[in-house]
Amino acid sequence: MIEWLGIEHLFELSRTEAIWGFFTPLIIYAVFFVVQLMLPGRWVPGYVVNPETGEPRNYRLNGMLVFLIAIVVWALELTGLPHDWFYRSSVYAVAGGTVFSIIFTLIAVFTQPEGKVKKWFLAWWFGRAQEISFFNERIDVKMYMYVVGGTMLSLNALSGAVYHYELFGENANPGVILYAAFFTFYIMDYMVFERVQLYTYDLIHENVGFKLIWGCLVVYGWLFILPLWGMAAHPNPEFSPAWTNFWLIGASALFLFGWSISRGANLQKYTFKRWPDRKFLGLIAPKYIQAGERRILCSGLWGVARHLNYMGEGFLALSIALIFGYFTNFWAWTYFIFIVSLFMYRQWDDDRHCAEKYGAEKWAEYRERVKYRIVPGIY
Structure with a gap:
């Protein structure tokens, strides 16, 4: 089945590597949380109104700085991980990220007061709270997840491009390289206009449930590169x-x-x-x-x-x-x-x-x- 799908190259990790791949998202989530918390950021008002004050909620933004540091750390291999690690471990990372998203959702939803949605599964899926923040609003969960997901999308695309180039060399597909460039530009653009995100659908309408948590941390960060799962193994179409x-x-x-x-x-x-x-x-x-x-x-x-x-x-x-x-x-x-x-x-x-x-x-x-x-x- 895996060979028929053309993704057997994503299942070549050793058992130890597979375990590390499974826990890679958790390590990423923790590191990004600390980095976003510690790095300086600018405080800006958003569109969503805080019901307790009647004023727009304040958000602390430092996505561009976090993104650039992550790119430099990856490019210089400062963590000791090879450039193609994120791509080669992506299947295991999706599995691990999904498990951790389920756990995060249970905590994020069922520690909040019961809202209009009474059925537990719907509450778990859609969430109860519109906003969750930590450390006196220094970390807003939604904006944190967007920075993590967006940065990992770029890193996963770049990692896949490196894997592809090392596999095919001069016969590499220039489209794969452009694909990584597209998404890196796409995420950099998002970081430049990070404040605009405060006025979009997710920030205004979505609650913090599994749909949003898994969507940001796993789908956005890892599964958006799904085309590369198959296409990185194909050479230049010539x-x-x-x-x-x-x-x-x-x-x-x-x-x-x-x-x-x-x-x-x-x-x-x-x-x-x-x-x-x-x-x-x-x-x-x-x-x-x-x-x-x-x-x-x-x-x-x-x-x-x-x-x-x-x-x-x-x-x-x-x-x-x-x-x-x-x-x-x-x-x-x-x-x-x-x-x-x-x-x-x-x-x-x-x-x-x-x-x-x-x-x-x-x-x-x-x-x-x-x-x-x-x-x-x-x-």
Whole structure:
């Protein structure tokens, strides 16, 4: 079965190495917790309101510093681990990370007061508390998990690229190298705009349950590189020079196109929430529907589709599928399938939350004004 899937190279660790691989996530989680706690950070207010004070919650951000230190430590092999360790141990790390996520969830959920969700499994899955923090809010659990997951996504992608290059040398697939570069750029961009995350779906709507904990620590950090599980074992597809240029440049352009839509939409929403009357990029004047004390943005990118940022993520995921050059290989498409499935569900859930937040009548008015959900003219 493993050979049929083409991932037998991920099961070549010795028993001792497999055990270390299983516990690698736990060590990573602990080290990141200490590093984030000890390193300096900037305090900023977020969008979520603290019910005890009626004021926006404060968050301490130092993701970029943590990310850069982690990259340097990995690049210089300061831990003694080889560059390809994270990739070679990824199957065992996913198993270990899942077990530890289950344990963390039990602690995070059942130490909190019982909320609206009475069934224990649903409470465990979705969580009870919207926010959990430690050490006088120096560590916010959600932002901590995003830094861990994002940094490990980059390190896992880079680790896989090293494994691939050492395996094939001059016959290495340039698409695998670009794949690692894509995700490293993607995470660095996230760290640059870390504060924008405070105004997004997860921070506003999600509670701290298994869905979020496992999603951030394991899915985001390790399983987002699922395409590489299969594709790192494939050499350069050896297209003609002309087709190679078209393939690599085209996939890279598609990645940048998707990223620009997603980042642009999120930045416009962030700008509107912080400065409601400011023009986005100094060009796009905000237009909105007044819903009591709230406003629904319906101009610029948010006047084209209600979740245009999800379309950007979809194009970005499509570029990931194409960058390997093996267009019919299932592994290449795993990330794309996951992202499309995730955002199809999320746009439905987000619409439900928004109808509750703004009122059914005002949300219906917005839907009438902005007719398309994700893809303008299509859906």
